[in-house]
Amino acid sequence: MSLKFVESDIANLPEVYRNFYHVIITFIPKERVFVDPIRTLAYGADASFYSMLPKLVVKVKSPEEMANILKEANKVNIPVTFRAAGTSLSGQSITDSVLLVATEGWHKYSIGPGGESIALEPGIIGAEANAYLKSYSRKIGPDPATINNAMIGGIAANNASGMCCGTADNSYKTVASMKLIFADGSMLDTGDAASREEFRKTHPSIIQDIEKIRDEITADEELTKLIKHKYKIKNTTGYGLNSFVDYFDPFDIMNHLMIGSEGTLAFITEITYKTVVDHEYKASALMIFKDMNTTCLAVMKLDRDLVAAAEMMDRASLRSVEDEAGMPAYLKTLSPDAASLLVEVRAESKAALDELIEGVKARLADIPTVLPIEFTDVKAEYEVLWHIRKGIFPAVGGMRKPGTSVIIEDVAFPKEKMAEAVPELRNIMDKYHYEDGIIYGHALDGNVHFVVTQTFKTQEEIERYQSLIQDVCNMVVNEYGGSLKAEHGTGRNMAPFVEMEWGQTAYRFMRKLKNVFDKDNTLNPDVIITDNQLLYIQNLKPMAQAHEIIDKCIECGFCEINCPSKNLTATPRQRIVVQREIARLRQTGEDNTRLRRLEEDYAYFGDETCATDGLCSTTCPVGINTGEHTKHYRANLMGDRGKSIGRFITQNFAGVTTMARLGLTSAGLAHSILGTSLMGGLTQGLHSLSGHKVPLWNPCMPGAGKTPDPSQSKKGVAGRKVVYFPSCVSRTMGGASAVDKDKRQLSQVMIQLMEKAGYEVIFPREMDKLCCGMPFESKGLFESADKMSSELEKELLVVSNNGEYPIVCDTSPCIYRMRKMMDKKLKMFEPLEFIHDYLLELLNFNKEQETIAVHVTCSSTKLGLKEKFKKVAEACATTVVMPEKVRCCGFAGDKGFEVPELNESALAELKDCLPADCSAGYSNSRTCEMGLSHRSGLSYQSIVYLVDRCTTAK
Template identity: 35%
Template structure:
């Protein structure tokens, strides 16, 4: 099977896109917010997943009412609708071939409540931005994903985000107090209203009755109840959150909690109120290197019982990658890693006295560990930050060093704690069997949650077949260990074909009925989360051509976007790069019409409008300075003569300004034909980049600046 970039016939697609956009514009306060321009649609379509769809229209919604109206318009046009936030998606849940609705740009309001114990948020704010509002209260959101700098609140809700410290108790599902959301019918539900359930019964009687029916169906089936309880005792974002049917009695509460982790397939969450958690001000951290995986996993129960709030696992391959990091300690750099593994542990309390007591009680556990480089913990903020940089830098190290043209795939699973060692060993055997020698395993060991990262090309049928065989074997391994195929990153398209296998026919049918009740027309994000096509995870795979050595390591994650000054005006660093890739693909395919359409506005939208401040490199996980690349592209447009002249002008700026003033005033004294002829001669001698063509509306020199 060859990779497909999702490009329909340009002419037919353009006609259809214009029809769809015209239908949607009538539903917006500002019709200019619906666009069919190919560069804008493609720029917005990319995310960190291996998939790519070309939307027919891109729309920026500004209110819940507009989202409801857009859903009605999409239904009338017969096209699907996908809600788009930060686009850090790893599993392919943030793109679609219909209408792509931007619910980030105009959705960034936050209201801190009860001295920081609660917070009301719109979906476009990033988790880091939300936490910045809470910092003065020494509180934060419960979920703490590594993507907090770019992951939006909408994405946190849509994927039931968790992270390194929140476990299953402080994730989005457990800390949500209320939601305000829009159903595909246009009905707006506020689960925090006192009469919310009565309103849902009046506005959506079939949905209300159906939720009660499904609740009773699940509760009366012992096997269904047992399966749900087993899977949701772990971190689990596979399929819909059926634990809602056990945890809550009223349909409105069940529905609000089903929205969490639904990946935009049941409705749009316009606002959320979360309970926050306390920030522990005092902490001690250490990297405990142990002889092997079994020693690391055997140590976990005692460490957690002793009060460790975090325990991150790094396998031998991850340790070898970490040794290359400049922040690695001398002990780590000097270690000959064979079958070692490590636990990055952290103890944290709200006072120095309590931390000292916890560490004293834990010392006997630490002293019994067979650690090869000691068990000392550090309180020093810089040393602690360096240790966390090692852990968080694994993605950077592996993704940044991958061969050009390949994709960095970051998957996550969870298994019961006693199965952790066997699962790690099994994954390592699969890496060897399928030819992924550089794959690494790391993760949240305290939760039995493993991440593994590998690099994959989708350029040939053989490569796609290799990925398919590995995925099938990985699914067999995880399910045989009693685990879940998705712990944090959402089901998306990557795991949608395997939801039935994990849950069984009965619960899969319950999920299908939930989708039908909420979205009877199948309007929202079709193909995501539930999909009966066993090969959907092998379709619409994204081609990643090489375009520029400075840019080729981009993983299209969007971390750069929140810090980019032009993100809401023209394009973002990610979009500047992906448009170059799309231009390269059109050129290679000989599609001159498409190439021309993509390049028409690129110089302004991507190159000239870039602030070139290099803020992007401060956020990029693989260290790309898109600002510097855009400055280089600007320079390459000018001749060596023009560049020498510009450098000379910069060195003698005062004289240059005076000369231009004299020239402008003199030109207005000389007859226009003479001036026009003179500038024409200068431009003819190669000064076209320096001397403008004279016209009658050229201004005179302004008044000199004082001083």
Template identity: 45%
Template sequence: MHPQFIEGVKRCVPADRYFDDPLATLAFGTDASFYRLIPKLVLRVESEAEVTQLLMLANQYKVALTFRAAGTSLSGQAVTDSVLLVLGENWQQHQIDGLGDKIRLAPGVIGAQANKWLAPYGRKIGPDPASINTCKIGGIVANNASGMCCGTAQNSFNTLAAMRVVLVDGTVLDTEDAENVAAFRESHAPLLSQLASLARQCRANPELSEKIRHKYRLKNTMGFSLNALTEFTDPIDILIHLMVGSEGCLGFISRVTYHTVPEHPYKATALWVFPDIISCCEAVTLLKTAPVSAVELLDRRSLRSVQAKPGLPEWVASLSDGAAALLIESRAATAAVLAEQLGTITRLLAGFTTEQRVDFSTDPKVYEQLWAIRKGTFPAVGAVRKTGTTVIIEDVTFPLARLAEGVQALQQLFDRYHYHEAIIFGHALEGNLHFVFTQGFDEPAQIARYEAFMQEVAQLVAVEFGGALKAEHGTGRNMAPFVELEWGSEAYLLMWQLKKLLDPNTILNPDVVLSQDKNIHLKHLKSLPATHDLVDKCIECGFCEPVCPSRKLTLTPRQRIVVQREISRLTASNESAAVLETLKADYEYQGNASCAACGMCSTACPVGINTGALTQQLRAISNKSYQGIAGLASRHFRLLTAVAKTGLRVGHFSHRLLGKVTPFWHQAMPLANTTPINTTRPNQAPGNNAVTTDQKGKPVIYFSSCSNRVMGPMAGSADNRSLQQVSASLLAKAGYQLIIPEGLANQCCGMPFQSKGQFAAQATQLQQLNAWLLHHSQNGAIPIFSDASPCSLTVKGKLDPRLNVYDSIDFIREYVLPTLRIQKQITPIALHISCSARQLGQADTLHALVAACTEHVILPEGITCCGFAGDKGFFLPELNASALSGLAAQVSECSRGVSSSRTCEIGLSRHSGIEYQHLLYLVDSISSSG
């Protein structure tokens, strides 16, 4: 790489966003495809000005650049062995026009977030890819992504209102700025003239024009968007529509404005199973003009892949071998219109014989269960694949009239090449089929099988059926060798003309979309070596990344797995010992220490992988020498909590005395909990106990967490009572007496030990807690109240099934709130749903409880796990600060915040500027007995 290019880059990009070390380039160089290239340099860019300078430098020194948004690309369009530009966090801007008819979005906005902003207007963006909870607008536009309901009418190409784009020479074109457009027309007149000329030539060529119209009547992302040349005459419009689906090969999209589409609130879903694929596809043809929003086809193999999934109808397992299903959804603005639409659809399909069917239902539980069948197919294949193989999902379009033939032809190819696990599903109304199969690349024979198979697929789809080899996943390097086969030489040469016109030095994402290398799809194939059975099923899709608290600081779960796989590969191969040692050393902080191990990644992972569990296993190895100390601590837990209280007292005293000399001590640090917690028995008055209860109330065993027993409120708190006092007060209003049995001070769920990989000490604590709870609850006869969501999650499923353990949030919702009179507040209240509460399924419950207390609930965007992670907030404060970096600005109008974990509340209070306390404080302060 040219030294002067490197010098220029270092002047442009700060050192903390410049990565050239083995760990960072490996981790950032991974996307969701089955290709692996290691970039020489990774730059995290935060502004259009930086991108402009980098493009100019790269163009000057002929250095290849690749742009990366979320890295959910499946066709190899976001990997490079040159320079990778990754979008940083400063690309989140949005602006909604009028009543939501348009939305202006920066490329770093996640698609689902854009829809959340539009939801109050009853609108959404047109594209709805399956990865919408992870993929970003830059990638959605650059790949012309579509989805289940989007079809062709609502994709980015057809809903584009305006664009701001940076060309390879560093020029910015903003089509919403009249002065900018006028200046661009003058400065780039030759470029615009050539675009206009190519468009005229294209329209004057009847055969080529008809081919383009045919290709885009189908769902098609193969090659560049040649329909820009046939559908527009103004070269400015041509230019920005060429950017759609260009996969970063023609310029950098720094902003896009969409025409939005309606998001109808009323919907119903049905599942019809037909005895064969022919009748199934005949039904699809009839539904093409029906009032449906989605029609998803599932072949028998895909249904078989999910038939054991809990909650699915038992009859799925007994369907005939030739069966095929349609998942049909209809949406409407009103219930009456929906009912009319459902009648129309049912009448259209009345003549078809079905093996099984679930009729249209508006019940959310029913239609969510039906969609779970469709959404579970891809992960189901990934979950059962042989370790070391990858999951490949291809994406083709057949003309709708020949859809049944296409399905049958693909199934025959699967059998011929022994892909017996392969499944077919897809967006039937568009003739768009996804087929999923597993593939190893470790041996030449495996690669040869894949090569022969793909050659036949290409011939079948593109030539015999006149379809599209890529419907919505983008061409990438996966299909670049087949663009000419599908489009023909004339159109293919036209695409190369456009590439050379907009990227004369071919520095933008070379070998993607167009490549002179006819074997590029067989090179740089990703190896997925075994590393640990906890994560070996990872398909590196990246769905976990938006919920990870360390994503802005160090590594994401996907990146941790990628690095661990490489460490395992290098260890097994005895290759590159120096690189191996560097990876191991750098991983200690980047991967191990800075992992919150919160498990949030499992909630977003298609196959449920908890990378935090891997981190705990690695810590068990590195912390092995501390097992004795951990065991001692678990046996003398009362002493450990007493020492912690003393530490808090000393810390506060030192801070008052020395001030800034103790920088890690801050205003949100808790005081030691000084509330006497005396033991009580059912119907026994607590005497002089400061935790007062109603002795006549229904008994509830109080399992107060060690964190809540040690920590009181922060200094100067608006409510300086301990959580034990608040809990007793609130439950007494509902007629309950909190029972505090003898020996509580020795009890712990074991989570502090588990997070550090001290599993023996954790097991000791759980066994002790189990016996203690059984004894004092009279073998489960008395319910148990747990006052911390992390503890409730830790013990879930691990205690004697006779025990009835209620997390405080669930107990309040079910037994307390219905009995209270609430004086609802009008001031906005900030809500943080902790990672443990989310994993307990309490997100909606928490939101509903806070909504019962205030007119305005503020749930900050982009905040998942707070990153405090037990005690990491004390010893690794940068993780907490990074995870909550966007918090303060979003809660500035709030006077208080609520959560359900004491340690989380410390970090939340510190980084928000307001005090966070357990939800029980809020409910108790505004309630009275009903």
């Protein structure tokens, strides 16, 4: 199943785009070229407060494809914009023309000797790059706050920096070489002598123009002085003219010009970074000062030779997080004028760390503090302090009024002027009634962020923001000689003000640069260089209220990394973008045809391919679980008819599960008679003919399960009792599949393991009638889900002696719901957690010489069980592989049968992540294990099988 292809979508394109479409689908599969309303809308939004609707969206997967697309676009003068993760805040990755998405397929990397360099393609997430370098105790220099979500392409193209890298370790300072594709489709590897020589021959005018600009800039003493001065602090406004001052060779100049060029000069297909040391020893202190002026005076005493980071936060910033769990109690006691500095020091030894701490205290000895300065080198403690800083922006986003946008601006002042500049910035914010706005930033670099929220629904509101920006720009540039964009890139937000900051002479060279590399202005036009002085208040993103669950979304895109459907249909952010547009169209009634099309296409794009796993909430700054919204969407679709079906199933639950067992038994029998090939072909045909209503069989489908016989329970060690609730999933499909290594029933192994540890196993009564409600909840049948959950809760309270005995359920998603819904007196565990917390000390573990794979399910991830999984697995096997890129498996209960392409897409990288000697895989959810087995070619079973095999009774 997929989104339907509508010929009129192409026919409605302007002729030049229509022709372009037909040309590029000769070398790009049309499945990766989007012209339909729902996907162009979904990809047209990034993390900024702007939005535009692309005419075409193309998923590009290789340098060759990118070169050919640029060549064809250049022929007909069609503008293109490059995009990776879309976490940029200034509108750099949106367009109303052609959007080229470079995420899938751009994951290659190579590490130089000793980890001192690393070559990265643009689709690699920053944190992934650091994970590759971890064993070398090194990392890439840039450390933006978005490093867990932003991709290398955007980090380099925007010269994103962060809290610690400053101006010394950012992309500009640490780039070694690049592979580039220019507007005409030509390629250059700046790190390869042969490539440089070839480019010099084929593009002599570019080399000559670069050399001419270099000579003109360096001959202008006043301009050279200005450039050197402006890059003493963070600056990403305009093009990097410091390239002409810092370097002489034209290829070195090009190498550095591309940093921060925001896709307006060329496309970066690979960047090689010189890496930096990742210090082992760290300590942090949250310093509280009486006011912002005193805080800024403290900043002036510090430098990067002494401290790695110094994060400034005003009182409003601290107030936004002071009520969160785990925050220091003293935050609530601070005066209205108080401000803070979060300082971190790093070193390669404990002695050196202690020396730095004393150095900081000595430097600040004459600056009065509200509380004594206390550093901590305990990881758990300093992580709490950094959670304060990292929680500020999300807190503002979560507290804002529904329908408003979150705007984060990004300026820098000379450090010695911060004590005057920051209070004046606050005065300007108050002048235009942004009293609730907050100020914080990377103080060592003079980098100040200010965050405000507002709607753009009226002209009055737009003009209020316009006045704010004009006053801020005037103050930053004309009063303090600062930067209008310190680390977020110029974008559409500050393009109209580049000349204001740099002056006519410097801006004239920037225009020349754009013309050198992109004379037809087809690469991301209006970003950095523009003639439109009102660009920053145009194409403002509407934020229609759609549903209380998703109205808090700030569209940052942090959720996307976890989503199993991200490469198939939609991400959580994209689902929300579409729902907001549907809500807007319903409210305005302006385009009913478009509304109906979006609603129709959303069925597959947003609903059917949503796994509702909730992992999106784990990286969402405001904790939104888009899967919960999908469940409500499903509930509305089903209405009263769905509720009736749910009631019938709950009333006849034992019979329904019996029928399911019979179905699995019949499928197993058919498979044994027909064989895998014929069985697969037959069920594929039925699946297609039924409109995907008939579940799709696969060779890893398990046999029928059994309900344990309570009468067979054995007495355990005195006082050692456990309640075992076999989930309806394991009771129905707990039997072996054709690929399972261990053919025993899951419940049999669970009981054997617990009895081996001396436990008397107690069972709920009438188990076949019991269910946690999870299957009903996933379908949006909340009434039925809660009824089943309530009945199970009552029974568990009885058999656990009102919570005295621990309760184990063999399926992790079930335990997740049970913990969420049931009486907190009940001590409930999924099997891995019970093994870790109760059985590690009661059993002898015999480690086997083998390599195994472990998959931590979504539920276990949300329960924080990853490290426990690792510990138990490593007690059983010499080598444990936990693929970082494999998150949700996408099987999602019955989705693996109904929408198998979701499971296939989610696990597309699984095989490549597993070493050749991997013998088996383990998890803790039967349905997930089916999908994992099918996509990996390995046998995946519950980790209970592994532990039972590797342990003996003490």
